[in-house]
Amino acid sequence: MPDAPVLASPLAVPMGDPAGIGPEILTRAWDMRDAEGLPAFFAIGDRRALAAVWNGPIETLDDPREALDVFPRALPLVQVDDPGVIEPGQPNLAGARCALDSLELGVGLARSLIASGLVTGPVSKSQLYQIGFTYPGQTEFVAERCGVAESRAVMMLAGPHLKAVPLTIHVPLADVPRLVTRELFLTRARVLARALTRDFGIARPRIAVAGLNPHAGEKATLGREEVEVIIPAIAELQAEGIDINGPHAADTMFHAAARSRYDAALCMYHDQALIPLKTLDFEDGVNITLGLPIIRTSPDHGTAFGIAGRGEASPRAMIAAIRMAGACAAQRQASNLTTADAA
Numbered sequence: 001m002p003d004a005p006v007l008a009s010p011l012a013v014p015m016g017d018p019a020g021i022g023p024e025i026l027t028r029a030w031d032m033r034d035a036e037g038l039p040a041f042f043a044i045g046d047r048r049a050l051a052a053v054w055n056g057p058i059e060t061l062d063d064p065r066e067a068l069d070v071f072p073r074a075l076p077l078v079q080v081d082d083p084g085v086i087e088p089g090q091p092n093l094a095g096a097r098c099a100l101d102s103l104e105l106g107v108g109l110a111r112s113l114i115a116s117g118l119v120t121g122p123v124s125k126s127q128l129y130q131i132g133f134t135y136p137g138q139t140e141f142v143a144e145r146c147g148v149a150e151s152r153a154v155m156m157l158a159g160p161h162l163k164a165v166p167l168t169i170h171v172p173l174a175d176v177p178r179l180v181t182r183e184l185f186l187t188r189a190r191v192l193a194r195a196l197t198r199d200f201g202i203a204r205p206r207i208a209v210a211g212l213n214p215h216a217g218e219k220a221t222l223g224r225e226e227v228e229v230i231i232p233a234i235a236e237l238q239a240e241g242i243d244i245n246g247p248h249a250a251d252t253m254f255h256a257a258a259r260s261r262y263d264a265a266l267c268m269y270h271d272q273a274l275i276p277l278k279t280l281d282f283e284d285g286v287n288i289t290l291g292l293p294i295i296r297t298s299p300d301h302g303t304a305f306g307i308a309g310r311g312e313a314s315p316r317a318m319i320a321a322i323r324m325a326g327a328c329a330a331q332r333q334a335s336n337l338t339t340a341d342a343a
Contacts, residue, residue, distance in 0.1 A: 005330035014102035016121025018049030020303030021313035028315035039326035042067035042076035088309025117295030159281025208262035209246030
């Protein structure tokens with residue numbers, strides 16, 4: 001395992017819903033920090049939620065910047081206001097308030113550079129909606145707090161074997177064809193190309209585009225979206241100097257030899273991107289939001305209330321999310337990028 005990157009400031013990790021598995025996977029990540037080469041991070045949330053599932057050392061911070069010194073000996077914690085009674089596996093409004101307060105604080109600390117990046121724990125949107133949360137998810141909330149338009153906050157799923165961006169995300173499949181527009185394609189492809197250089201250090205990233213229809217439309221005999229939208233947009237991006245190609249038949253894009261020819265896949269809809277990612281990197285997949293002035297990653301799974309508190313949750317996705325956030329933050333730090341430069 002490589003050495004942990006040395007960051008100018010620690011990563012902020014809001015624990016997510018404290019009744020879910022967030023506290024478990026966060027504390028187990030700290031336990032495995034040396035073996036996994038993780039950079040310094042601090043938790044944000046409720047001390048009791050951590051202590052309910054773990055008997056390790058916790059130090060509550062007066063100043064998050066103290067986390068760099070505390071991290072080797074204890075899990076640093078920024079305590080939010082007392083949320084009320086929280087029990088593992090028993091979601092309630094107190095837990096939702098804790099999750100939202102933790103997320104809000106984490107974004108602010110990352111924006112102010114007190115934290116090098118943000119790693120968000122899993123939340124329950126149904127619980128958050130009951131306390132007035134109006135965003136589709138954490139991604140849109142973080143983007144709004146960073147002053148970034150929703151269309152420019154691009155979700156990428158990344159693992160050891162694949163990086164994939166879905167052009168459309170949580171929409172019915174029947175709506176996808178009309179939502180695959182030239183404007184959306186160009187915006188997300190440009191954000192992806194820039195982020196691969198800025199956050200992953202790929203000087204000239206290669207992007208492969210999946211077709212919307214079977215066989216990428218079969219020369220418009222199986223659909224016209226490729227010839228009317230996707231191919232013209234690819235040509236425009238190529239004219240700008242972006243190394244992007246396609247559209248390719250999605251059923252032949254994800255075997256090992258095909259993946260060796262690109263750095264990221266731009267897909268047309270949610271499952272087209274996530275099925276291959278989760279097949280290849282199920283336990284190590286990371287959700288990273290591109291196009292933000294801050295680094296933001298998240299484990300690619302939910303709260304798993306049904307197993308919370310049982311010691312069954314795997315920390316691998318949280319470890320991967322912390323590791324990726326640290327690597328991206330180190331890349332920006334090495335390039336002397338500020339939050340303004342990264343926006």
